[in-house]
Amino acid sequence: MKSYKNLRFWILSLVTAILVISIVSLIPHDGYLRYQLLDVGTYKKSKWIYERVHFSKTPIDVAFFGTSHTLNGIDSELVEKSVNAQLDTPRHVVNFSIPHFGRDMHYTLIKLLLEKHKPELIVLELRESEARDLHPGTHYLADSLDLLNAPLILNLRYPGNIIRVPSRNLKSLLHELAYPFTDKVLRNDDVADHNNMALSFYDGRSRDIFISREELEKQRAAEQKAAPYKYQPLPEWKSYLFYNANIEYLKKIKALTDSKNVRLALLFLPEYGTTSIPLRHPLIQRDIPLIKAPMSFYQRDDVFNDLGHLNKRGAIVMSELVAGEIVGRIAN
Structure with missing residues (x-):
């Protein structure tokens, strides 16, 4: 009888814990508070x-999404000025890129944008290959249900993201209850x-930085040794194992933009020394x-200040080139 009571106690405790965690995970709270949780370094840009x-009256007609490659390689103000110099109707351009690869972050931010705006064009960064990992900061920003519905196959971040959801939501809710007017007055x-x-840089220092060809070649050789999969074709099975999670998010991004009738384009921003575009890429295969x-x-x-990032000179060249491409796509 005693063992039965103990078993019943532990089953009840487990069910209660699961119920509480589930309720906390689905607690409604202000999304603006979530976007203030990611407050480390350049990630603060999420706010x-x-x-x-949500709060600006300025429209958004063209939006860039990507990693630090796009963050360092595209100046939205320069693109906007160049585009508007060639069009009769002004367009408004933004760069919503955040450091680190991970298509789950791109999906989260694109979904946020399309809930309030209908841009004419979304430009999504493309590299030599997809990443093997998702973004380390998505669990701060994404909706709870989106985290729960994330791809499972070789998504190494899934358990950690789910574990963090209850504390994240509870923290946001408590902040909203304790300071109900603090953030709202800033809106x-x-x-x-x-x-x-x-x-x-944000502190005003110029990014007019240069590096020798010898150093760039040295960095590329080191990267080829550390991550050869980035530069070489892989067997189908290995490609699936490596990239499935990110490719699934690419499919979700494409489905989302299609459902909103928003055009999607890819911007190739690889590392120094790249000689060809990815040969087997799902979005390129679908004529994006x-x-x-x-x-x-x-x-x-x-034009590079290190292996993966353009310097000021490179950013100017790339921004002006992209502006010309945007004009052609919008005009047509």
Whole structure:
């Protein structure tokens, strides 16, 4: 009889714990608070992204999404000026890129944008290959149900993301209850149209940085040794194991933009020394437009400040090139 009571106690405790965790995981709370939780370094840009989408009266016609490659390689203000110099009707451009690869972050931010705006074009970063991991910061920003419905196959972040959901939601709710007016009074229309660091760092220092060809070649050789899968074709089974989680999010992004009748394009921003575009990429295979510089651009040592990131000179060239592509796609 005693063992039966103990078993009943533990079963009841387990059911109660699961119920409490489930309820907390689905607690409704203000999304703006979630976007303030990711407050480390450049990731703080997520707060501005939410404000630009929700609180600014300035439209969003073209939006860039990607990693630090796009963050350092595209100046939205320069793109906007160049585009508007060629069109009769002004367009408004934003760069919503956040450091680190992970298509789950891109999906989360694109979904946020399309809930409030219908841009003419979304430009999504493309690299030599998809990443093997998802983004380390998505669990701060994504809706609870989106985290629960994330791909399972080789998504190494799934358990950690789910475990963090209850505490994240509870923290946001408690903040909202304790300070009900603190953030709301800041919700005005005085939101900067642009948030860039392609031409200069946030502290004003110029990104007019150069590195020798020898050093770039050394960095590329080291990367080829550390991560050869990035530069070489893989067997089908290995490609699936490596990239399934990110490719699933690419499919979700494509389905989402299609459902909103928003055009999607890819922007090729690989590392220094790249000589060809990815040969087997699901979005390219489905005829999604690809924006890229001439291949000779990616061999230039004067436009990179390290293996993966353009410097100020490279960002200017790339921004102006992309502006021309945007004009052609919008005009047509």
